[in-house]
Amino acid sequence: MQTLRRSKVRDQATEQIKHYIVERKLGPGDRLPTETQLAETLGISRLSLREATKSLEFLGIVKSKTGVGLTVGRIDMERVTEHLGFHAGLLDVDPHQLIDSRVILETGVLPYVVRRMADDPTIETRLREIVGQFESARDLKTFIALDIQFHRSLLEASGLQPLVAFGDLLHVFFQRFRESVKQAAWKAGVESHRRLVDFLAKGRIDDATAELRKHIESHKERI
Amino acid sequence: MQTLRRSKVRDQATEQIKHYIVERKLGPGDRLPTETQLAETLGISRLSLREATKSLEFLGIVKSKTGVGLTVGRIDMERVTEHLGFHAGLLDVDPHQLIDSRVILETGVLPYVVRRMADDPTIETRLREIVGQFESARDLKTFIALDIQFHRSLLEASGLQPLVAFGDLLHVFFQRFRESVKQAAWKAGVESHRRLVDFLAKGRIDDATAELRKHIESHKERI
DNA sequence: GGGATTCAATTGTCAGATGATCTATCGACT
DNA sequence: AGTCGATAGATCATCTGACAATTGAATCCC
Numbered sequence: 001m002q003t004l005r006r007s008k009v010r011d012q013a014t015e016q017i018k019h020y021i022v023e024r025k026l027g028p029g030d031r032l033p034t035e036t037q038l039a040e041t042l043g044i045s046r047l048s049l050r051e052a053t054k055s056l057e058f059l060g061i062v063k064s065k066t067g068v069g070l071t072v073g074r075i076d077m078e079r080v081t082e083h084l085g086f087h088a089g090l091l092d093v094d095p096h097q098l099i100d101s102r103v104i105l106e107t108g109v110l111p112y113v114v115r116r117m118a119d120d121p122t123i124e125t126r127l128r129e130i131v132g133q134f135e136s137a138r139d140l141k142t143f144i145a146l147d148i149q150f151h152r153s154l155l156e157a158s159g160l161q162p163l164v165a166f167g168d169l170l171h172v173f174f175q176r177f178r179e180s181v182k183q184a185a186w187k188a189g190v191e192s193h194r195r196l197v198d199f200l201a202k203g204r205i206d207d208a209t210a211e212l213r214k215h216i217e218s219h220k221e222r223i
Numbered sequence: 224m225q226t227l228r229r230s231k232v233r234d235q236a237t238e239q240i241k242h243y244i245v246e247r248k249l250g251p252g253d254r255l256p257t258e259t260q261l262a263e264t265l266g267i268s269r270l271s272l273r274e275a276t277k278s279l280e281f282l283g284i285v286k287s288k289t290g291v292g293l294t295v296g297r298i299d300m301e302r303v304t305e306h307l308g309f310h311a312g313l314l315d316v317d318p319h320q321l322i323d324s325r326v327i328l329e330t331g332v333l334p335y336v337v338r339r340m341a342d343d344p345t346i347e348t349r350l351r352e353i354v355g356q357f358e359s360a361r362d363l364k365t366f367i368a369l370d371i372q373f374h375r376s377l378l379e380a381s382g383l384q385p386l387v388a389f390g391d392l393l394h395v396f397f398q399r400f401r402e403s404v405k406q407a408a409w410k411a412g413v414e415s416h417r418r419l420v421d422f423l424a425k426g427r428i429d430d431a432t433a434e435l436r437k438h439i440e441s442h443k444e445r446i
Numbered sequence: 447g448g449g450a451t452t453c454a455a456t457t458g459t460c461a462g463a464t465g466a467t468c469t470a471t472c473g474a475c476t
Numbered sequence: 477a478g479t480c481g482a483t484a485g486a487t488c489a490t491c492t493g494a495c496a497a498t499t500g501a502a503t504c505c506c
Contacts, residue, residue: 018309018310022310027313028312047270050274051273054274054277054278055278055280055281056281056306058237058278058279059281059303060313061306061313072313073313074313074314074315075313075314075315076315077316080303080395081392083241083282083284083298084298084388085245086241086244086282087298087388087392088297088298088388089384089385089387089388090384090385090388091245091250092248092250093384097382097384097385098385100383101383101386104328104331104332104383104386105328105331107331108327108331112323160320160323160324160327161316161317161320162320162396163324166389169389173385
């Protein structure tokens with residue numbers, strides 16, 4: 001037999017659309033035919049075509065705007081990371097692994113941060129600004145928000161977008177046991193952040209690494 | 224000014240479905256409500272709900288079978304690669320950032336690998352097995368497959384699932400310039416892999432780190 | 447009891463219609 | 477003449493309703 005299982009109309013459509021894009025060497029921003037036209041060309045209903053385009057849109061391969069039409073999109077890692085949370089390895093993660101992963105990610109980034117801090121003084125300003133805001137934090141909620149902001153800024157300071165995206169994802173899973181931080185730990189955390197920035201500003205990578213590692217691993221005591 | 228655009232029904236639906244899965248801690252294979260039920264619960268038409276599920280299905284987050292219903296799926300990175308890698312022009316990630324990210328990720332993992340290698344001898348066996356298979360690789364395709372396999376095994380050897388997941392994602396975006404590897408580079412790559420395993424087996428983390436960094440950064444010459 | 451059949455449940459596909467939103471053109475007013 | 481606003485057309489967004497295709501289990505027949 002030719003086809004064991006008949007390929008679904010929708011899946012054929014997605015392939016056809018991708019083929020259309022490649023064949024005509026279309027790039028981000030280029031126009032695609034309208035839904036009606038595409039459906040007619042492929043000989044399927046507009047609905048099936050929509051299911052196809054919506055799938056492609058999910059990853060950013062195409063973009064659709066009301067009143068405008070379909071255009072070729074640009075895929076960025078952030079979008080994919082956003083949905084990656086369902087990767088089998090992440091659905092049910094051991095907190096220890098989560099912590100270790102964060103240590104690797106954030107300490108690994110420090111050499112890059114130091115390098116970029118030397119060129120761009122706004123990075124240090126930004127980090128110190130957040131540290132300063134810690135002082136006026138009164139409740140757990142704002143404290144957590146600031147903590148996330150600080151660590152995100154740290155990753156951003158490396159200039160490595162993929163790691164920022166991944167860091168965001170880790171934070172989502174980290175959230176649940178962040179809330180168990182005791183008031184006593186705040187103060188220590190604030191001091192730790194401040195020392196970290198100091199080390200970075202002086203280019204003392206090893207000290208900064210040790211400080212950051214200790215800071216993140218302190219979460220292990222609360223598991 | 225903040226563009227106040229109403230979030231589309233479909234996008235809300237995808238979020239709701241993901242939320243549903245996470246909230247109930249559903250894993251691959253678990254059943255979801257039927258389309259009709261879901262649509263009713265969310266207060267939207269079955270059609271809009273379908274566009275949502277089809278999007279999720281595109282990444283493998285959910286699976287649907289005629290006559291059976293919806294089940295939770297397992298994200299298949301190969302599938303993601305297949306869709307994402309079809310047109311390099313659509314990918315918007317700075318290659319340098321990609322390489323640097325990989326360096327941080329994989330070198331950061333090495334101390335953990337060494338530690339676990341000491342306890343579990345199968346790890347070294349596994350890595351050497353892949354290195355051995357490189358010898359018999361005849362075409363670019365199998366070479367690439369082995370390279371991916373090696374680096375994935377390396378991450379797995381750390382025991383840190385989140386990083387494995389992230390590594391998978393990076394490989395998706397890395398794919399495109401893997402294909403530009405010249406035959407001459409194969410041999411060097413194989414040797415580098417072998418040296419890396421040797422260093423790891425001896426617990427020489429610094430040497431291993433340097434070797435791995437050099438290996439990954441060699442891609443920079445081909446940009 | 448075992449195999450074939452029927453049937454209910456569920457997804458797959460279609461057609462048609464209406465609302466929402468964007469672009470562009472045209473016209474009025476200064 | 478130039479600017480602003482309104483109108484119209486194009487296009488996507490969403491809904492309703494219906495029927496076909498597929499699956500899995502209950503049922504029936506021997």
